Amino acid sequence: NEEKYPNNDMEIQVQIQSLPRAKYWVGDDLYKFQGFWIPTVAIPGIIKFQTQFKARDSDLLVTSFPKCGTTWLKSLVFMISNRSIYSISDNPLTKLNPHDIVPSLEYNVYRFKPYQDLEILPNPRIFSTHTPHPLLPSSIINSKSKIVYMSRNLLDQFVSRWHFKGRLKVQGASTSISEAFEMFHSGVDGFGPSWEHVLSYWKASLENPNKVLFLKYEEVKENPTFYVKELGDFLGYPFSEKEVKLGMIEEIAKFCSFENMKNLEVNKSGKRAIAHSFENNAYFRKGEVGDWANYFSPSMAKRAIKLMDDKFSGSGLSF
Ligand code: A3P
Numbered sequence: 001n002e003e004k005y006p007n008n009d010m011e012i013q014v015q016i017q018s019l020p021r022a023k024y025w026v027g028d029d030l031y032k033f034q035g036f037w038i039p040t041v042a043i044p045g046i047i048k049f050q051t052q053f054k055a056r057d058s059d060l061l062v063t064s065f066p067k068c069g070t071t072w073l074k075s076l077v078f079m080i081s082n083r084s085i086y087s088i089s090d091n092p093l094t095k096l097n098p099h100d101i102v103p104s105l106e107y108n109v110y111r112f113k114p115y116q117d118l119e120i121l122p123n124p125r126i127f128s129t130h131t132p133h134p135l136l137p138s139s140i141i142n143s144k145s146k147i148v149y150m151s152r153n154l155l156d157q158f159v160s161r162w163h164f165k166g167r168l169k170v171q172g173a174s175t176s177i178s179e180a181f182e183m184f185h186s187g188v189d190g191f192g193p194s195w196e197h198v199l200s201y202w203k204a205s206l207e208n209p210n211k212v213l214f215l216k217y218e219e220v221k222e223n224p225t226f227y228v229k230e231l232g233d234f235l236g237y238p239f240s241e242k243e244v245k246l247g248m249i250e251e252i253a254k255f256c257s258f259e260n261m262k263n264l265e266v267n268k269s270g271k272r273a274i275a276h277s278f279e280n281n282a283y284f285r286k287g288e289v290g291d292w293a294n295y296f297s298p299s300m301a302k303r304a305i306k307l308m309d310d311k312f313s314g315s316g317l318s319f
Pocket of ligand 1: 069072283287
């Protein structure tokens with residue numbers, strides 16, 4: 001994978017044109033790239049990520065399929081790994097949206113030139129990516145860097161994405177939920193098929209549990225303090241007895257909760273510092289489990305449940 005693609009923007013664009021193409025949301029086509037349907041704008045960034053990224057053993061990688069809780073996981077990983085530097089009440093997340101603190105490799109770091117010299121960043125560097133596991137550069141796989149993956153019931157993910165995309169009404173056009181559902185169901189879905197994305201990280205976590213921690217949105221929501229502790233252990237930032245006694249785990253879980261993050265001034269009224277189309281409040285909608293039932297027709301629900309059963313059967317994974 002890593003050798004076949006040029007590093008030059010023009011040549012990348014030419015090469016992309018020869019890939020299978022599919023219509024997605026208005027103005028946002030997908031190409032079948034290395035086995036996954038990737039949004040046009042993300043492909044050059046992924047190629048550069050694959051060919052240029054040099055992982056450090058101390059790097060922390062926040063990974064997810066879009067709308068599965070990336071924003072939340074960014075906050076948790078940042079707070080846990082930086083707690084010796086910042087106090088809870090005065091940390092960078094009170095002034096910046098999590099996406100401006102933990103940059104996306106394909107959408108921020110390698111999309112805009114120049115973004116930032118990655119070499120001068122202090123440890124631990126924290127990055128995020130929606131790149132499926134099989135497409136990650138060998139530099140990450142071969143280093144001792146840690147990968148955390150946030151998964152979610154894909155029906156809730158779909159509803160979340162439909163609302164999110166609905167904010168981007170390109171030239172007044174929008175995609176109905178039934179049209180969007182057909183794309184989701186066919187697997188022609190940005191970074192998808194969604195179930196293949198989830199299964200790729202699930203399998204990697206089973207094969208190498210010290211390298212990949214697989215989380216479920218629903219479980220973290222149910223018991224956030226358990227997972228703050230779990231993340232601390234996994235990432236190499238375990239909580240000391242003193243910190244446990246001081247209630248540090250609870251404080252981080254509470255700070256990163258949907259209610260707290262949504263109501264921070266920066267997330268209520270701010271805009272992304274890094275050039276992007278969305279206002280910060282777009283990343284905080286409802287934060288609930290099971291919201292899909294409010295949007296699916298009975299026939300959509302039947303088809304979606306069957307699809308999930310088929311795709312996840314035998315994997316040991318269910319939502
Ligand atoms: P909903 O649209 O269902 O509310 P991502 O961060 O991957 O873009 O995912 C966005 C989803 O995560 C949205 O789901 C959003 O509300 C939810 N979310 C954002 N921050 C959260 C938090 N701190 N806790 C729980 N859910 C959160």
